[in-house]
Amino acid sequence: YHAIQAGMDMGIVNAGQLAVYDTIDPELREACEDVVNNREPKGGGTATERMLELAGRFKGTAGKEAQERVLAWRDWPVEQRISHALVNGITEFIDADTDDARRAAERPLHVIEGPLMAGMNVVGDLFGAGKMFLPQVVKSARVMKQAVAGLLPHMEAEKLANAASGIDNGERQTAGKILMATVKGDVHDIGKNIVGVVLACNNYEIIDLGVMVPAAKILQTARELKVDVIGLSGLITPSLDEMAHMAAEMEREGFDIPLLIGGATTSRVHTAVKIHPRYAKGQTVYVADASRAVGVVSALLSNEAKAGYVENVRAEYKKVADAHARSEADKQRLPLARARANAHKVDWTGYEPPKPSFLGLKVFEGWDLAELARYIDWTPFFQTWELKGRYPKILDDEDQGPAARQLFEDAQAMLAKIIAEKWFAPKGVIGFWPANTAGDDIRLFTDEARSHELATFFTLRQQLAKRDGKANVALSDFVAPVDSGKADYVGGFIVTAGIEEVTIAERFVRANDDYSSIMVKALADRFAEAFAERMHEKVRKEFWGYAPDENLAPDDLIGEPYRGIRPAPGYPAQPDHTEKATLFRLLDGERNAAVSLTESFAMWPGSSVSGIYLSHPESYYFGVAKVERDQVEDYARRKAMPLAEVERWLGPILNYVPARYAEAAE
Structure with a gap:
């Protein structure tokens, strides 16, 4: 603050610990300034002695004295109280403070355009300067919405009274x-x-x-x-x-x-x-x-x-x-025939595919939320709130640490409620079927006789020219071919945190609590992913049973060091979302997991995960990346789908301009 006054253009600070100058306790602020400016305190002694005395008192303050210091801002003028509440995300007193401001204002609208927007301008400036982070801003918005909600009845009453008198109400001016x-x-x-x-x-x-x-x-x-x-x-x-x-x-x-x-x-x-x-x-x-x-x-x-x-x-x-x-x-890409010739080569002669413990479907309801919580990967949770870094290191990050710790504390509080009050009702379904590949297609059969096809998963192959002998991979490479003589299997799954998240989030929105609404959705997403992780572990160790001795802690699973993969349609290894239709038909997803597909093949509710299970030890995740016209035409023939429709679904990975786009451009 003083350096800026003296002409400093740029400074390096710890934004996570940077307090707003005017919100620092006046006594502590004066002591700090005595040290910075090398001046003697008014009460005598040295600045260092005074600072040490205050530091011990502030650090060790407890009980009534601590509460008095925390609430000292309650003695400020109402405009400053409102600004303080907005900047710090405090809802406890905002109704009373807003009402005080309304009584002092000429019109209720003036409270919004005056102290409330002034406070939000401070929030915006701090956020723009990197001195506040997204979770704190959303908390500030919660305070703002609560304040505005308290003013609305008075604004409506004024509007009716003015209308009866023929007076122009005037509308709030927005940006x-x-x-x-x-x-x-x-x-x-x-x-x-x-x-x-x-x-x-x-x-x-x-x-x-x-x-x-x-x-x-x-x-x-x-x-x-x-x-x-x-x-x-x-x-x-x-x-x-x-x-x-x-x-x-x-x-x-x-x-x-x-x-x-x-x-x-x-x-x-x-x-x-x-x-x-x-x-x-x-x-x-x-x-x-x-x-x-x-x-x-x-x-x-x-x-x-x-x-x-x-x-x-x-x-x-x-x-x-x-x-x-x-x-x-x-980038050089291969014709489809050459890409297929460079497929991932598995030696099937010395390998016996493991057989699942059952064939068909198995439905799960009421999975223990506390158990699933142990499998939560928290890093994506922080990314949702635009806090970049890996958990748990982010909690000690020099800049984001304080905001991350507060967010994590709030998440843990809501997580405890979700578990104790059973806010979510997770559901899931898994299935296993006899399977073999024919070319780039994975054929599923009705039974072990393998004489009647039940369905086909169509896969896409990488076409980028590789160096160092690397293969052009497709998911079908990891399932035994029909002519190998090996009886292989494929699994599938759909899991969801449940539809309850939608109702709960809407309830928070109606209460003008965007922070909790976003929080519950973010946690529902984490539960769905945790459910997928836990289910896959059960598949490996029990339901398919090809890794019964696997001994990994939940935190170890995040790096996916285990055997087998669970690729999902719409993701890099199989970018075609329409393959979900086959998966959902096989698993009867709507009936068994209460999950449905939209017209764009998004899953509803949104906190849901689906995919297939592959067990081969050499299977791994990869990205198909861009594909050429020859593969798209071949894929359309295999799927018996019009070429234009396939091009629409594969649009982001096409390495050419489809005819319909070329015509539109002309």
């Missing part, structure tokens, strides 16, 4: 109106909700249409409500094609407002190559995370900054697209 939606066929919304909270904290009005929203509804709502920006979110790869379609529809219907793109599968490259060119009248911008959203939106809605910002984005996207084209041109 802009933003429509947000998870695109058609996609059910995932945690990231979207977080971005909405951050933008709302910066005085943007958010219209959230929810999940699985068709393009027509998004555009109709945008036109009717005259929004300033549209933001699209999605997690699964089919959502990428839906976003590109949305951009083309905005172009066709004459929109020119900014289009924001975000979500786990989105990227700057995909936005620059596949979405940006379809929307020439407006500007498409990829938003990597919530911390960047405010800067992007403010630039796009600024009369002074917009033109320069858009020019820079377009120049950047041209460079990205050109670099991507050069990179892809430099």
Whole structure:
């Protein structure tokens, strides 16, 4: 603070321990300044002695005196109390403080536009400067929503009274109106909700249409409500094609407002190559995370900054697209026949595939939540909240540590409630079937006679030319071929944390508690993944039983050091989401696990995991990456699916421009 006053332009600080200057206890602050400025304390003695005395007192303070110090801010003026509550995420007193401010204000609206927005501006500044982290901002939003909810009845009463008297009520002035939606066929919304909270904290009005929203509804709502920006979110790869379609529809219907793109599968490259060119009248911008959203939106809605910002984005996207084209041109890919000739070679002669303990299906309900909690991988949980780092090291991170520890403490508190009160009801189903491969297809049979096919899992093969003798792999390489004479098997699974997360999250939203709503969804995701991990362990040791002596602690499983894999349709080893349809038919997922598929093959409820089990010791995870037209045409023939439909589902991995896109470009 004093260095800045003296002209310092830049400083290196521990943001996790940086207190707001005005919130430091006045006595402690004065003692600190005595040390920093090398001045004698007013009460005599040396600055060092005074600091040591205070340090011991503040560190050891307990009981009533500690409580008095903690609540000292309650004696501040109401505007400062509101700002303190917002910055620190304290809801305990906000109703009373907001009411005090309302009584002193001319209108209830002035409380929102005055002390509440002033406090949120502080939050926004601290977040933008890296002095607050996302979990803290979401807590601040919870305080803001609770305060506004308390003012709404008074605002409605004023509105009715003014209407009766013919007085213009006047509307709250916001920084802009933003429509947000998870695109058609996609059910995932945690990231979207977080971005909405951050933008709302910066005085943007958010219209959230929810999940699985068709393009027509998004555009109709945008036109009717005259929004300033549209933001699209999605997690699964089919959502990428839906976003590109949305951009083309905005172009066709004459929109020119900014289009924001975000979500786990989105990227700057995909936005620059596949979405940006379809929307020439407006500007498409990829938003990597919530911390960047405010800067992007403010630039796009600024009369002074917009033109320069858009020019820079377009120049950047041209460079990205050109670099991507050069990179892809430099990569050599093999014709499908040569890729197949370079398949992963397994010596089946000396290998006997293990037989599962049962064939058919096994359904599970009411799995112990406490047991599943032991299998939670916490690193992705912190990533959901945009805290980057691996657990448990992140708890001691120099910058993020304090925020991570507080978030983890809150998560543990909710986790205890989830377990004790059985908020979730996990369900799952697994199955095993006789199987052998024919080419790149995994054929499943009705019984051990293997004379009648039950279903086929179609796989895709890597086509990138490899060095050092590395294979061009497909999942079918890890299952014994029909002509090997070996009786092999394949398993499948669907597990879910349960539909209850949806109801609970909605309850928190109605209570203006976005923090808890996002928290419960994030924990539901962790339970689903933990369930998948625990089920796979049971499969290896018991249900399939090919690793009965495996002895790994839950934490050891995160690195997947065990034998066998559980690849999922829609992920790198099999990018085709439509293969889920076969898996769900085999397992009767809707009846046995209460999990269904959307039109884009997203699973509902969102906190669900599915995949197949492969047991061979040489099986491993890989990415198919880009594929050529010859494989796509062959794949379409094998699946008996129209080529255009296959190209739509495989859009993100095509190494060519499908005819329908080429015609549209012309």
